[in-house]
Amino acid sequence: MDIQLKRGLLEVCVLAAIKNEDSYGYRIIKDMKPYTEISESTLYPILRRLEQQALLTVRSMEHNGRLRKYYRITEAGKARIASFRAEWVEIDAIYRFIVEEDSRSESI
Amino acid sequence: MNQSEFLSALAQQIGSLPEADRTASLEFYSELIADRMEDGLSEQEAVAGIGTPEEIAAKIIEETPLNTLVRERVRSRRKLRAWEIIALVIGSPLWIAALIVLLTLVAVAYIVLWVLVLVVYIVGIVFALTGVACIPVGVLQLLSGDPLEQVLLIIGAGLVAIGCAILWFFVCKWATIGAARLSRGIARGIKRLFIGRRK
Numbered sequence: 001m002d003i004q005l006k007r008g009l010l011e012v013c014v015l016a017a018i019k020n021e022d023s024y025g026y027r028i029i030k031d032m033k034p035y036t037e038i039s040e041s042t043l044y045p046i047l048r049r050l051e052q053q054a055l056l057t058v059r060s061m062e063h064n065g066r067l068r069k070y071y072r073i074t075e076a077g078k079a080r081i082a083s084f085r086a087e088w089v090e091i092d093a094i095y096r097f098i099v100e101e102d103s104r105s106e107s108i
Numbered sequence: 109m110n111q112s113e114f115l116s117a118l119a120q121q122i123g124s125l126p127e128a129d130r131t132a133s134l135e136f137y138s139e140l141i142a143d144r145m146e147d148g149l150s151e152q153e154a155v156a157g158i159g160t161p162e163e164i165a166a167k168i169i170e171e172t173p174l175n176t177l178v179r180e181r182v183r184s185r186r187k188l189r190a191w192e193i194i195a196l197v198i199g200s201p202l203w204i205a206a207l208i209v210l211l212t213l214v215a216v217a218y219i220v221l222w223v224l225v226l227v228v229y230i231v232g233i234v235f236a237l238t239g240v241a242c243i244p245v246g247v248l249q250l251l252s253g254d255p256l257e258q259v260l261l262i263i264g265a266g267l268v269a270i271g272c273a274i275l276w277f278f279v280c281k282w283a284t285i286g287a288a289r290l291s292r293g294i295a296r297g298i299k300r301l302f303i304g305r306r307k
């Protein structure tokens with residue numbers, strides 16, 4: 001997949017992974033695994049970028065005698081998910097057009 | 109590789125980042141390794157599966173905006189530890205002398221370069237003057253009754269000299285451009301010596 005496209009998609013993926021409850025790095029990777037492969041070295045820059053854009057916040061909580069960083073989505077983050085879903089409707093329509101045209105020329 | 113080896117390798121790779129970014133990155137990865145071990149992996153397995161310190165550092169630095177990197181490099185250069193200041197002062201006769209020698213060599217290089225260019229121009233001028241001088245000399249010889257072949261030789265030589273001077277104009281131009289480019293190259297080399305390579 002195009003790298004830039006994948007980066008944008010993964011950002012929304014990560015937001016979705018923390019939408020309903022706060023999560024932490026390792027768990028985000030595990031949650032996303034069934035749907036798409038994301039490597040640990042890719043996730044960290046994404047989390048940083050999302051934090052810079054104020055789409056999530058970070059806080060440290062104690063777990064088993066050590067500190068763990070938990071990520072929480074912000075209202076702006078939720079809005080980002082919503083606008084992605086809205087964009088997707090249009091992307092889907094374009095995709096269906098392409099598939100139709102492409103299949104039609106094959107059957108001629 | 110075990111956890112502490114991994115983390116210190118990573119810390120070294122991201123040394124050019126501001127301290128806050130470095131700390132956050134190291135915390136993230138030590139936390140990740142700890143979570144993986146908690147999930148049942150051995151320390152070696154936990155470290156092995158997340159990528160090499162080089163890959164990880166490359167991705168982090170790629171994400172960091174350039175002005176942050178430059179600002180950090182400038183800042184870290186100005187901070188001097190106490191022993192470094194003392195060493196600089198004590199060693200000053202040595203490095204001041206070395207600096208003077210270096211600057212003198214550079215100045216000499218520049219002077220030599222442009223003197224050479226001046227010489228090229230002078231050669232051109234000599235051609236021109238010689239050529240121009242030959243004409244009146246030839247005419248005088250003609251008027252005073254010297255043999256024709258001699259007069260023609262002198263006037264011919266004069267014309268050749270003038271022709272050479274005209275062609276030499278291009279040599280002068282080429283020499284000037286070459287010298288300018290060389291000076292710029294020297295200046296850039298010195299800058300790189302002091303400021304160092306940018307990632």
